Amino acid sequence: MTIRFALLGAGRIGRVHAAAIAADPDAVLAAVADPVKDAANAVSARFGGELRTIDEIEKASDIDAVVICTPTDTHADLIERFARAGKAIFCEKPVDLSIARVRQCLKTVEETGATLMIGFNRRFDPHFRAVRKAIDDGRIGNVEMVQIVSRDPGPPPADYITSSGGIFRDMTIHDFDMARFLLGEEPDVVFATASVLVDPEIGRLGDFDSASVTLTTASGRHCTISNSRRAVYGYDQRIEVHGSKGAVSAENQRPVAIEIATAEGYTRPPLHDFFMTRYTAAYAAEISAFIEAVKEKKTPSPSGADGLAALLLAEAALKSVAEGRAVRLSEIGI
Amino acid sequence: MTIRFALLGAGRIGRVHAAAIAADPDAVLAAVADPVKDAANAVSARFGGELRTIDEIEKASDIDAVVICTPTDTHADLIERFARAGKAIFCEKPVDLSIARVRQCLKTVEETGATLMIGFNRRFDPHFRAVRKAIDDGRIGNVEMVQIVSRDPGPPPADYITSSGGIFRDMTIHDFDMARFLLGEEPDVVFATASVLVDPEIGRLGDFDSASVTLTTASGRHCTISNSRRAVYGYDQRIEVHGSKGAVSAENQRPVAIEIATAEGYTRPPLHDFFMTRYTAAYAAEISAFIEAVKEKKTPSPSGADGLAALLLAEAALKSVAEGRAVRLSEIGI
Amino acid sequence: MTIRFALLGAGRIGRVHAAAIAADPDAVLAAVADPVKDAANAVSARFGGELRTIDEIEKASDIDAVVICTPTDTHADLIERFARAGKAIFCEKPVDLSIARVRQCLKTVEETGATLMIGFNRRFDPHFRAVRKAIDDGRIGNVEMVQIVSRDPGPPPADYITSSGGIFRDMTIHDFDMARFLLGEEPDVVFATASVLVDPEIGRLGDFDSASVTLTTASGRHCTISNSRRAVYGYDQRIEVHGSKGAVSAENQRPVAIEIATAEGYTRPPLHDFFMTRYTAAYAAEISAFIEAVKEKKTPSPSGADGLAALLLAEAALKSVAEGRAVRLSEIGI
Amino acid sequence: MTIRFALLGAGRIGRVHAAAIAADPDAVLAAVADPVKDAANAVSARFGGELRTIDEIEKASDIDAVVICTPTDTHADLIERFARAGKAIFCEKPVDLSIARVRQCLKTVEETGATLMIGFNRRFDPHFRAVRKAIDDGRIGNVEMVQIVSRDPGPPPADYITSSGGIFRDMTIHDFDMARFLLGEEPDVVFATASVLVDPEIGRLGDFDSASVTLTTASGRHCTISNSRRAVYGYDQRIEVHGSKGAVSAENQRPVAIEIATAEGYTRPPLHDFFMTRYTAAYAAEISAFIEAVKEKKTPSPSGADGLAALLLAEAALKSVAEGRAVRLSEIGI
Structure with a gap:
């Protein structure tokens, strides 16, 4: 078929x-x-x-x-x-x-x-999937603390900022999904801090360009997310999960993995500078997973509910920044 | 002399x-x-x-x-x-x-x-000093976001917990000092989350064993600290500073830096399992710095005021956990 | 077109x-x-x-x-x-x-x-190409010493051994081509050592499974090649070039780049276990280069002469093993 | 006592x-x-x-x-x-x-x-010792191929060259000892190539500054040694042992282990620039081993016989360079 x-x-x-x-x-x-x-x-x-x-x-x-x-x-x-x-x-x-x-x-x-599948491509990155698999295989025991670093090479154009819903709904949303993918338990409290460090114009448009978020679950697991709209060294995408029996991490991927040693030191080239080249394999695997779900009439994952869940976390993060306090997800109504 | x-x-x-x-x-x-x-x-x-x-x-x-x-x-x-x-x-x-x-x-x-010097030994770790020097030399531009991971190999004995003042005053306090050492600006808001994931006994004694802290400064710089009382893979001590022109990081030090490759993969030995072996060079440099200050009649650093500042951050963190909100340092009185 | x-x-x-x-x-x-x-x-x-x-x-x-x-x-x-x-x-x-x-x-x-192009795919590996580019860009000064490690995950079947022409003509030949690609000067002397360490059957068939080769050029540059037919940790493919102003190296590529830390240490998964997955990008780039040469009516590289040159080195290596001495390429006639 | x-x-x-x-x-x-x-x-x-x-x-x-x-x-x-x-x-x-x-x-x-002990300090480097221990513990099966890279930061002064006995007796000798320490079997054939690439003055003094050596044992194990008198990136000291069940390696040690990421890439500082700082721990452990041998009236290792064995390999290497052939150790008389 x-x-x-x-x-x-x-x-x-x-x-x-x-x-x-x-x-x-x-x-x-x-x-x-x-x-x-x-x-x-x-x-x-x-x-x-x-x-x-x-x-x-x-x-x-x-x-x-x-x-x-x-x-x-x-x-x-x-x-x-x-x-x-x-x-x-x-x-x-x-x-x-x-x-x-x-x-x-x-x-x-x-x-x-x-049948509806939402495009959270990072779940299909082979390295991040391997992180999840290590957790599922019990390699690190119970998940306790997740750390996500996610930084863009540079800020998007101003008109994107105004239509994207802001940093939490457009950028951190991927990290919220990744947190849910890895924590093994739903986050129920969100604390977020955000500021404008990269470009004052982003601030004038009512958005932030730098954010730190802590999510906690009912049993006390933590996830911290660190976001910046600008990393001059490239598209910085790392995850690390610490558990009762160990930890598992996925480092940045590099388009060119050489190292040059000179009198000044040992230098490796910068990271990918574009999300599409960083996540090429993820995009292909994502569509394959969708095709497989359609062929086998299975419910695809991530689903519409996953899309909603990440959006609720973004909403809670915005409220947390505005009110300077930890916000329970249950406070986020319609 | x-x-x-x-x-x-x-x-x-x-x-x-x-x-x-x-x-x-x-x-x-x-x-x-x-x-x-x-x-x-x-x-x-x-x-x-x-x-x-x-x-x-x-x-x-x-x-x-x-x-x-x-x-x-x-x-x-x-x-x-x-x-x-x-x-x-x-x-x-x-x-x-x-x-x-x-x-x-x-x-x-x-x-x-x-002449009074307080023993925040980590400031004298040669790798962390080099991080600070890279910042001072302008290698990464303006500091924006600091990330500190600090995990002990295993929890201390119960009687230590009861006399130490708790995780923020005894363990995180080193990270508070490191944050101050690296941020280039005083943190003025503290948000902390803490839970008991490692050992319920620690909870019964009124303390936590896992903590995530976000510090922010007046200009919007962030520092996130991730603490756990137990990392089975050793004494996990990493810092990373992201700035406008780059980033600088110090990875974990290893007592034995070999790698063994087998059909199961590539394995490096665990980290140091004790703070004294991890920070041997730092302890020696710390005393040398004190001796130099005494000889040259200079005010040593870190000073008593630095000791107080870190303690105020610990106090604010405790208040933040208790009240579920960001706490301004100015709220912490006598 | x-x-x-x-x-x-x-x-x-x-x-x-x-x-x-x-x-x-x-x-x-x-x-x-x-x-x-x-x-x-x-x-x-x-x-x-x-x-x-x-x-x-x-x-x-x-x-x-x-x-x-x-x-x-x-x-x-x-x-x-x-x-x-x-x-x-x-x-x-x-x-x-x-x-x-x-x-x-x-x-x-x-x-x-x-128009004839020979399939030395490794020249098109993006990482090895980047090594060559670093040399061409003068990043390491004059090339002095090249080191190539090339180990297969496991030995080929016996019938392959008998038809392949032996380890130098079938396996090392890729490294001979890589040496020529990187040395910036033709090797003119070959010294090779070979033995049977992996599988006695390979020895009975008159071949070797482990080889060390040193190539030298007229000006005194060296290239050492280390080959084994079996590396239980995967398809081991590394190059390193040392020059007057520095060095450049390409490390192994990994299909899954995660690291798991436990009480036993830090473990990364094994390398690729198959040359086709290791060199996927190289094979695609190789055909693209051929297509471009055909379209633009250029002489493709590597050419038939490159194919011959590598074969001559293999012949010289065999002679060197047989006679226990350095063999000049000029000794290899028709 | x-x-x-x-x-x-x-x-x-x-x-x-x-x-x-x-x-x-x-x-x-x-x-x-x-x-x-x-x-x-x-x-x-x-x-x-x-x-x-x-x-x-x-x-x-x-x-x-x-x-x-x-x-x-x-x-x-x-x-x-x-x-x-x-x-x-x-x-x-x-x-x-x-x-x-x-x-x-x-x-x-x-x-x-x-009681006589010879100062081959590298045997006491904690990382190299751990390599040997991994072999002794059977982690990599039978040793098959050893690779040693040993490059000095810069050439010694001319008067040292004239009194040192030349590169093989003064520099490679450490690698010969390391080869013997790791091969698990005595090398019995030496093939060496040497040239002058760094400084013509060294050539005028009758010595070489770049050398590649292959040692083989009776059972067919190989060891390759790569030497240069000048590595602008620092004192380059690496070993790697490949065996039937895996491999073990020791990478370079770094005095300052930070990494700086900028738009130009990720840079780590150069290596140690001096053998004494690189091998500080080795020198201390060496003397401790001697003290222990004296106290316990044991024969120390490395012994005088080890000193002689390394010197014989150096002699064979010189002969191999002169005659362009593999030299058996048994050819080296008084």
Whole structure:
């Protein structure tokens, strides 16, 4: 059985998913939709798929699954439309910036019984998966303290800041998901500190560029997250989990792993400078996992509920910064 | 000029300082005081110094400096006595567990003009000093985020817990000092989370064994500290400082730096399992710095004020845990 | 312009090249030839190309280039046939085990003006390329001493040993090519030591499983190569170049880059256990380089002459082992 | 029982041993001899010991052991004198540059039953010892291939070159000893290549500055040694042992183990730039081992025979370079 895909949105991340679909022996890219014709044509020429409108795709009988890579504010609507149309749905995070809207959308997904997977790509990084596997295999005993360092090479453009929902909803959200992936227990208290150290413009737009977050679970496990919008040495992505019998960590990946020794010392090249090259393998594995879930009619993971959970943590973090106190997740209502 | 030392307390840490004094060409161990005669004799036989009482040392005209390694609750009294006796004083941290008592004691030191250095040994670790030097040299630009991981190989005995003042005053206090050493700005807000994950007995004694602390400064710099009373892989001591132009870090030191590769993978031996072997060089450098300060009549660093500052952060951390909120240092009175 | 490829030989390595061709936007796999129909069909179904015989491909006007992945003893014949047929040729190493036959074959290539590239994949490994680039950029000054460690996870089956030409012609040959790639000067003296430490059966077949080789150049540069047919910790592939102003090295790549710390120490997983997963990126880059050479009508590198040069070094190494002395390359005639 | 030492030669390395003696609780430095009075006085003032002549020390009844740190050409004579005088002897390598003289000297040692230890300090490096222990513990199975990299920060002065016996007798000799320490079997064939790449003056003096050596044992084990007189990145000292069940390695030690990340990459400081700081712990452990052997009346290791064995390998290496062939150790006569 070959899964026939339609790609909604042929931009940067859409192209990554198109490549993954084209490379998977169990899938084919059958349709591409994007109002920007050049983008759609480029993807189609390289990875296959005829150009169609979203309406056409919604009604098409030859499409099994859609990959939603359109702007964030269209995600919830598209999920609902394609859930009703009976297509399996892979959607880039987040479902929506409004928690109420997310809940409503997930209700539709539940009612229609649709298959929905949310694009938290990092869960599919082979190194982070191996960290999780080491935990599952009991190598470090009970998880006690998780540490996540996640720093972007440089801040996004101002217009992205204004539409992204801010650092917690757009950047830390990946770390919130990773924390949930690794803690083995739901965090129920959030304490966050945030400041503007990188670019005052980010502050003027009402956002932060540097954040430290501590999550705690009911049994007392901790997760600390350290975020910065700028690391001149590259895309800094590390996790470490300390447990009762040991610890497991995943260090940064490097595009070029040489070392040059001179009279000044030993130097290795900088890290990846772009999330797409850092997470190439993760993006491919993510789509493969979605294809497998669709083929085997399993509930994919991360699910819509995972998308909501990470968003609730972001909301709690914002409230914590505003009020200077630890915020219980139960305080975050609709 | 040779500085003539008296050692007060010939226990484990006293012996470390005695060795450092004996090895320094500018110092001599002239007297040792300890109510446990065997301990005093052992130090004297190995590193020199005649056995004397504290009273004798106080009045002795041939003693320039004392090293106080007695139990914590005697520190403040001894500092005051020897400040009045005109001796230079090196005292193991803390001055006292009571902030009021510390302030009172430091007032005496100030009035007498005595030379007082507090034993925050980690500042003298060659690797951590090199981190600080890299910052001072402008290698990483403005400091933005400091991360400290500090985990003991195993929890202390119960009776230590009850007298130590708890995890923040006894263990984290070193990290508070390191944060101050590296942040380049005083922390003014403390948020701490603590739990009991290692040993329920520690909880029954009213203490914690796992803690995550976030410090922030007026300009928005962050420092996160991660503490555990038990790391089965050894004495885990790492620092990392992220700045506007780069980052600098000091990894764990290893007593045996080999790697064995087998079909199961590549294995390096565990870390040091004891703070004294981990910080051997730091202890020696610390005493050398004190000797130099005495010889050159300079104010030593870290000073009594540094001891107080770290203790205030510990106090704020305790309050933060109790109240579930960020605590300003200015809230911590006498 | 799209280069139309025919694949000759659809076995393990043929499949790797087919994938690389299919993934390159400038190439298409148009034909597949293999007497084993299942293998040919499998490649065709996955990466395209219709099934044809070698004769058909030789005469086909729609084929620009061939990739030769057939058994070693057919390489020279096929190169000559396709050189005369005017196709660009990518051939897996070696051209032939007989130096006389290689010379004859390369003569035909020269006479026909055919484009020929030999598959020394390691030159295209991104890390080894970066080592070479560091040298070319003058980062380490003049090259003085090269060290290559190259160990297989386990010995090949006995029937491979008997047909491969032995360890120097089949395994070390890659290191000879790498030495030439890095030394910046042709080696002219070879000293080799070889023994049977891994498997006595290999010795009974007249081959060795462990070898140490020293190459020297006219100006006195050295290259040492260390080979073993068995490294239980995985496919061990390291290079290091020491020069007048520094050194540059490429460490082993790891499929899973995590580290687990327990009371027994810090453990990282073993290395890749297969050359194809270790050199995935190299194989893709190699085919891209060939495609680019064909498109731009450039002489590809490594060339047939490079293939010959490495084979001459292997021949000299064999002679050195037999005679217990340093052998000059000039001693190796036809 | 306290071993009373006399130090013969109060230069650079003499001072290192004096410090080790002074720091050992079982030893005391009782006498110092050096024709350079300032040097003798300096050592005496810092580590104890009265100034005496060699003649006085030879006849003294209060001296148990001597440490010979005088120029190489006096070693054999002094060993013989103190062997006859009934003192335990620690002598810096080599016993003599002439093999005949060494044999003669060792005969005297044997006849007198004197205790003689030769200063191959690297055997006492804690990391190299741990490598050996891993082998002894069976962690890597049977030893198959040893690799030693040993590079000096910079070439010695010309007058040292002329008196040292050349690179093999003065520098590689340490690696020959290390090879014997690790191979688990005596090397019986030596092949060496040497050239002048660092400084033409060294060549004019008849010596080499770059060398590659392969040693083989009767059962076919290999050891490769890579030497250079100049590594701008510091004192490069690495060993690696590959065996049937795994491998074990010791990486370089670093005086300052920090890493600085900037836009240009990740940089660690250079290595130690001096053998004395690199091998501080080794020198102390070496003297402790000697003291223990003297106290317990055991034959110390490395012995005079070890000194001779390394010298024979150096002689064979020289012959191999001269004749361009593998040289059997049995060819090296008196």
